[in-house]
Amino acid sequence: MPSDPHQLLLFDIDGVIRDVAGSYRRALQATVEHYSNWRPSPSQIDDLKGEGRWNNDWDASLELLRRHGSPLPERNALIAVFSGFYFGGDPEDSPENWTGFIGDEPLLVNASLFETLHAHGWAWGFVSGAEPPSARFVLEQRLGLNAPPLIAMGDAPDKPDPTGLRQMSESLLTSSEATTVAYLGDTVADVQTVIRARAEQPERTWISLAVAPPHLHAHPVERRAYEQRLMEAGADHILSSTMAVTEWLESAAQR
Template sequence: MTAQASARSLVVFDIDGVVRDVSGSYRRAIADTVEYFTNAAYRPTPLDIDRLKSEGVWNNDWEASQELIYRYCESQGQQRDQKKLDYNTIVAFFQARYRGPDPNNFTGYICDEPLLLSSEYLQQLTQAGIAWGFFSGATRGSANYILEKRLGLQSPVLIAMEDAPGKPDPTGLFATVDKLENGQSNTAVIYVGDTVADMYTVGKARELQPHRTWVGVGVLPPHVQETAARSQAYSEMLQKAGAAVVLSNVQELNPAKIAELL
């Protein structure tokens, strides 16, 4: 299944928190990593991780883990340069938890991620003449695992961590749109994400390519929907960062909703 070439509009999806629930995988791996490198003195809560990500620059979970370790050390009166952290060691520990020890045979937390959309939903977009693809800060291996192995998509358009600078830099979003447009130009673009960085990416895309319609759609990740107060606070945060609308599940962004937004 591929997106139509003659699309009137494009939808680009983030993956983590939009296509898959990562609260028990990526976020669990962040907490494990921080706990390990602080010698079990500090395990960040989901709220701690959300607070960091609300700053809009910690889309990379390896860097987020490192930053939380540093901030804990600072809270204990230690300077950053006193804490000897090796970034590659942090990455290796994180990956062993998230992906598993063998990079060619995933056995870690990634195997248990609940899906948040179906291939039938994407087919519905295709039938409505809406092209779609993915731009994510996840590694290509991790993204392909969920898109191809779990969702059964055949070579979907994907720009992953290795292909572009991290969000909120819109380079990867532009690259995804270029692949989807297939020679057309100025197609309206909706980018669907669950973080402040995702919405900032849309804002920066609009600044650099003002001739095109850019719409940011926020999605509430499952872990914030446990209470109405968390949902409301998170929704307001995404709207403040530029989301035109915030949905509780990505599949609410159906062809009728897309027409309404554009």
């Protein structure tokens, strides 16, 4: 990390660092189907996420069941079912023993991205609603990052509450001079988190970067509609991919 950074780039994880269409979203679908014999489509999940209130996939599962008119299970029971699909074992156990959908998560970045950020003078970290074992697994074991700055589920209130974003920025930005914090996410809730942080801490420059989740990249019409929702929610810049953030950094440096 830069020794006295004035600029910080924070990342969501799901849909930004890894593709979760075949894991978290699949677990959401399987959990809803387990309780209702109805499997929500990817577009129905996108529509729900587009409301900006359902960043937590356990709560999203319950909400889909409610809207479908299905009896609602006890929340802890649903969490156990969801975890069984996603981890396929004890989340606190060694990842070698996991047999669930977590094994089907293509990476969307490589470790060189964070070296590039450092070279541009940007500090970086992660603010995600992912469960801590899952987040640490992708960042530390799969990407090989050494003790990456991370706020995960349970470390702060769920987005769009900006507490996690503010805590991470205050931890990593020690300079008393003007500072910039950019956050890259893939949902309306991510955009709203930045907008709320801007209202609560206007002395910093807050920038909302957004990217459509990977499962939409092969569907231009649906992708454009999703990106339009992100812009309408207040995103400052739409990126073509997470790795394209380096192009944004270079253009920002020229301004």
